[in-house]
Amino acid sequence: MASAIAIVGGTGKEGRGLAARWSRAGRAVVIGSRDPDRARSIAAEVAELSGGSVLGATNAEACAAAEVVVLATPFEGLDATVSALADQLQDRLVVSAVIPLQFADGVISTLTVAEGSAAELAAARLPGSRVAAAFHNVSSKLLLDLDHQLDEDIPVAADDAADRELVLELCRDLGAHGVSVGPLSLARYLEGYTAVLLSVNRLYRTQAGIRFTGLP
Amino acid sequence: MASAIAIVGGTGKEGRGLAARWSRAGRAVVIGSRDPDRARSIAAEVAELSGGSVLGATNAEACAAAEVVVLATPFEGLDATVSALADQLQDRLVVSAVIPLQFADGVISTLTVAEGSAAELAAARLPGSRVAAAFHNVSSKLLLDLDHQLDEDIPVAADDAADRELVLELCRDLGAHGVSVGPLSLARYLEGYTAVLLSVNRLYRTQAGIRFTGLP
Numbered sequence: 213m214a215s216a217i218a219i220v221g222g223t224g225k226e227g228r229g230l231a232a233r234w235s236r237a238g239r240a241v242v243i244g245s246r247d248p249d250r251a252r253s254i255a256a257e258v259a260e261l262s263g264g265s266v267l268g269a270t271n272a273e274a275c276a277a278a279e280v281v282v283l284a285t286p287f288e289g290l291d292a293t294v295s296a297l298a299d300q301l302q303d304r305l306v307v308s309a310v311i312p313l314q315f316a317d318g319v320i321s322t323l324t325v326a327e328g329s330a331a332e333l334a335a336a337r338l339p340g341s342r343v344a345a346a347f348h349n350v351s352s353k354l355l356l357d358l359d360h361q362l363d364e365d366i367p368v369a370a371d372d373a374a375d376r377e378l379v380l381e382l383c384r385d386l387g388a389h390g391v392s393v394g395p396l397s398l399a400r401y402l403e404g405y406t407a408v409l410l411s412v413n414r415l416y417r418t419q420a421g422i423r424f425t426g427l428p
Numbered sequence: 429m430a431s432a433i434a435i436v437g438g439t440g441k442e443g444r445g446l447a448a449r450w451s452r453a454g455r456a457v458v459i460g461s462r463d464p465d466r467a468r469s470i471a472a473e474v475a476e477l478s479g480g481s482v483l484g485a486t487n488a489e490a491c492a493a494a495e496v497v498v499l500a501t502p503f504e505g506l507d508a509t510v511s512a513l514a515d516q517l518q519d520r521l522v523v524s525a526v527i528p529l530q531f532a533d534g535v536i537s538t539l540t541v542a543e544g545s546a547a548e549l550a551a552a553r554l555p556g557s558r559v560a561a562a563f564h565n566v567s568s569k570l571l572l573d574l575d576h577q578l579d580e581d582i583p584v585a586a587d588d589a590a591d592r593e594l595v596l597e598l599c600r601d602l603g604a605h606g607v608s609v610g611p612l613s614l615a616r617y618l619e620g621y622t623a624v625l626l627s628v629n630r631l632y633r634t635q636a637g638i639r640f641t642g643l644p
Contacts, residue, residue, distance in 0.1 A: 319613060364641040367624065394627035397535060401620040408583065408617045411610035418642045424628060425580040425637040 216240040217382070218278035220271045220293065221285030223247075223254045226309065229355025230282060230347065230386070231255070235264025236358060237385035242267045244274030262358065275300035280307065280378065282347065287312040287323065287330055294337045302340040305375055307382070308399070309347035310334070311406045320407045322400075331369070331399035344370035345399035346379050348406050350388065351419040362388040364421025369398040391424050432456040433598070434494035436487045436509065437501030439463075439470045442525060445571025446498060446563065446602065447471070451480025452574060453601035458483045460490030478574065491516035496523065496594065498563065503528040503539065503546055510553045518556040521591055523598070524615070525563035526550070527622045536623045538616075547585070547615035560586035561615035562595050564622050566604065567635040578604040580637025585614040607640050 217234055219227045222243035231241045235258065243258070243266060245251035251268030259266040275281050275297050281304050285293050290310050294301070310330035312323040327333040331345035346368040354360045368379045368390050376392040383390030412420040433450055435443045438459035451457045451474065459474070459482060461467035467484030475482040491497050491513050497520045501509050506526050510517070526546035528539040543549040547561035562584040570576045584595045584606050592608040599606030621638070628636040
């Protein structure tokens with residue numbers, strides 16, 4: 213049976229989009245939030261949209277109930293959130309979709325992260341978990357439009373090839389094509405490219421993604 | 429008439445590939461090198477391949493002869509090279525294709541650049557020039573295969589929209605599709621994504637590029 217998926221910070225737009233697609237694909241999804249009432253309310257909305265199984269819970273309960281946990285929090289709260297969840301995340305595959313971005317004077321740029329990236333910050337706080345990075349750039353608007361055929365690739369970084377394969381399955385369950393790009397040290401470039409895509413979105417008034425050319 | 433193009437550090441594989449495509453498109457190209465004899469010898473080879481106009485010269489002579497100058501040096505020599513060429517690059521559009529990468533223990537990563545990126549380092553040394561960033565990831569092998577239809581996009585960063593337009597024309601003359609992504613501060617992400625593409629090349633034994641989805 214496919215593993216249950218928890219989404220930490222899952223009440224945001226990105227979390228809702230992921231939850232809708234995964235639950236539609238038959239995955240059991242638990243939306244986690246600091247506010248479990250809000251999580252349950254959003255979960256009910258998403259379940260109605262997707263016709264699938266979506267529950268709401270605290271972040272800790274959500275992590276305890278799932279084998280795969282997606283981090284979809286704002287970067288600001290990431291350190292405190294994952295540090296508090298280290299026990300519940302033990303032996304889990306934790307997939308960071310977190311983007312350390314700032315907007316200042318109309319310019320988009322990445323925040324400096326001592327560990328190199330949001331995903332590596334999570335890995336540093338979670339010595340008992342396996343950490344991957346993915347889902348940074350999938351538009352929540354397009355995810356929530358369940359009839360939309362996603363035509364972009366989802367780059368996936370993780371040190372272990374088997375973990376990358378698990379995330380590629382999650383991509384397929386979104387209706388998208390994942391591409392295994394290599395070790396977690398590449399996460400900073402996946403996170404950073406979000407600044408390019410947001411700038412392209414602004415210049416062309418679109419929802420841009422990327423696709424890799426030249427793949428076999 | 430289309431501007432002449434100089435390629436600083438143009439005797440490398442990337443420089444040769446760009447020179448071949450631009451000269452075939454009817455552009456006058458000057459390959460610059462610290463070793464002008466080597467530049468002339470490579471220029472003759474490229475001209476024979478492309479049937480176009482390719483000359484070899486010192487880097488300084490090449491910059492003096494052109495309105496658009498592409499930087500295709502290794503990152504290591506960039507600072508010294510552009511600092512020495514500041515006079516000749518005055519009032520030029522300078523396009524940095526330089527990638528600050530290192531390979532250590534089989535892992536590809538970017539070098540830390542105090543200015544943020546190789547392109548911004550060049551801009552800091554060239555107060556009298558306009559600086560753009562592009563051409564980081566176009567495979568030299570595919571460029572030199574003149575019959576190959578490039579199917580990837582070339583992201584172009586520059587602060588001035590008119591400069592980005594000039595670089596988009598250069599992309600067209602390569603037979604490729606350029607995409608204006610925004611200001612020069614995005615150059616670090618374009619440079620950094622090269623690490624992802626090189627890792628993908630290694631995992632899939634290919635020459636990967638990227639294409640933007642969702643563009644109008």
